[in-house]
Amino acid sequence: MKRSTFIKSLILGGAGAAYVGNNYHEFLKEYPKVYHNYVRxxxxxxxxxxxxxxxxxxRLFLxxxxxxRYDKCAIGVYYNSMKLGYLPRDENKVLANLMDLGKPAYARIKKLNSNEDELYKAVFVEVFADVG
Incomplete structure (x- = not known):
């Protein structure tokens, strides 16, 4: 990670989503996939x-x-500035702790399901994060 990107991630880390800027695709190559599931x-x-x-x-933002009030480890999933939902609360604790430490994390849409009767399976995401 470039020094400037690292510094921006430290500054913005407490604000929620970490800064990756124009290096989103590099970020996905550099950091491991740490999670995958449907957005709730x-x-x-x-x-x-x-x-x-x-x-x-x-790309989706976390x-x-x-x-x-329902989940102290809640991680919202956003498309631009619009909230889509959350990562499941029974599986978000480790990623929440990483994000609280200022580690960058982003989600990528892996699969979309357009069946309106299966809204609970509409958006399947992969999450990549700096775990170091």
């Missing part, structure tokens, strides 16, 4: 209004929500 809660957020813009391989 799509029916409660902006999924239907942005679904037509989502593409397999597309934002820590430590003050979430």
């Amino acid at each position: 809660g799509l029916q409660y957020y902006k999924y239907k209004s942005v679904a037509k813009h989502l593409r397999e391989g597309g 934002k820590r929500e430590p003050k979430n």
Whole structure:
């Protein structure tokens, strides 16, 4: 990771999503995949209004929500500035701890399912993170 990217990730790490800038594809090559699963809660957020813009391989942003009243380890999943849902709360603790340490993490859409009867399986993501 470049020094400037590292410094920006330290500064922005506490704000939620870490900064990767134009080096998103380099980031995915450099850091391991640490998690994969479906995004939860799509029916409660902006999924239907942005679904037509989502593409397999597309970037999603992750934002820590430590003050979430239902889950202190909550990690929101965003397309640009619109919340799609959350990573499942029964599997988010390790990644939440990494993000709290300022480690960069990003999600990539692995698979999309357009069947409206299976909204719970609409967006399958892979998460890549700096674990070092």
